[in-house]
Amino acid sequence: MSKTNVFQRIETNCLDIIEESPTIKTFVLDCGGEFNFKTGQFVEVGLPGIGEGPFTPSSSQYEKNPIEISIMKVGFMTNKIHNIKKGATVTIRGPYGNGYPLEEFKGKHVLIVGGGVGIAPLRSLLLTLIHDIDDYKGITVCFGARTPEDMIYKDQLKEWDKIKGVDLHLSVDKVPDDQKWDGKTGVVTTLLKPLSLDLKNTVAAVCGPPIMMKFSTYTLKELGFKDKDIYLSMESKMYCGVGLCRHCTIEKYFVCKDGPVFTYDQFENPEGIWT
Incomplete structure (x- = not known):
């Protein structure tokens, strides 16, 4: 019986970047197909060769693709994410956790x-x-x-x-x-x-x-x-x-x-x- 690889990443394409506030941006990610998650669950967002971090999607669970993730600039990884441009490759793995019942x-x-x-x-x-x-x-x-x-x-x-x-x-x-x-x-x-x-x-x-x-x-x-x-x-x-x-x-x-x-x-x- 095959087991799911919890570390499996998918590559997404950053379609758009919305500046919500001086420190928060929303990244619109094309997952290349349906990405299923429950509201409240989180994903690991990564940049190839740099690192990754946990963030919760900010879009509805009914929106399968693209998905949106709003991220605050607070440290090394979030600064790197804030510096990407449209068209950048962003990896995600997950979803993880339980979500809202x-x-x-x-x-x-x-x-x-x-x-x-x-x-x-x-x-x-x-x-x-x-x-x-x-x-x-x-x-x-x-x-x-x-x-x-x-x-x-x-x-x-x-x-x-x-x-x-x-x-x-x-x-x-x-x-x-x-x-x-x-x-x-x-x-x-x-x-x-x-x-x-x-x-x-x-x-x-x-x-x-x-x-x-x-x-x-x-x-x-x-x-x-x-x-x-x-x-x-x-x-x-x-x-x-x-x-x-x-x-x-x-x-x-x-x-x-x-x-x-x-x-x-x-x-x-x-x-x-x-x-």
Whole structure:
């Protein structure tokens, strides 16, 4: 019996590069055929002869080709990726991980809470939910960014806000003198407290910088969310993607194999998962 090679890469062609913010770009990749993944899963994105790193697709799971991946420039590998041009060869391997349990979300209201580049995997979730929007009670989206120019998917946000069944809330931490903003100012948790939700029939998906996820989770619990209904994407800790490097261990879990999506109640010591 043949076994799947988990390290098998495919070569993709970079069709387009979209500048979302000063530090985040979306790369549109032609996979040469259908590429199947579940929203919330991740792939290893590589440049031949340079290296690779784990990133979550930001496009809908229903869009098989091309796929889109939004990447923040934060280090060596992401700098190299940000410097490529259209037509460049980009490798991907995967997908890996578990993704969001959409079957468990059906019939419920879904609250999506994201900040910074954490909005990218949540964009995939949102677009996937919108595809089957009648299967859900509704979708509430709370996105935050450091400044107005750091808010990604600006044009798409306007379109999502027009969709029946989608309730969109945006905030920025601060508004520099040279930028304009008509929305709310404050950290993303300030968007959560005024919400009126049926907590017995609502699940929350949270993704973003660890400090943002930490306090968003605390706020959700204060509002009455049960731990089992808070879904966290812990992808920031991953590296190899297959559980060999042990870089992503949290308690008894490998984030890359057991996650990256976890419910808050899976952790024995939740205070320790943010470090």
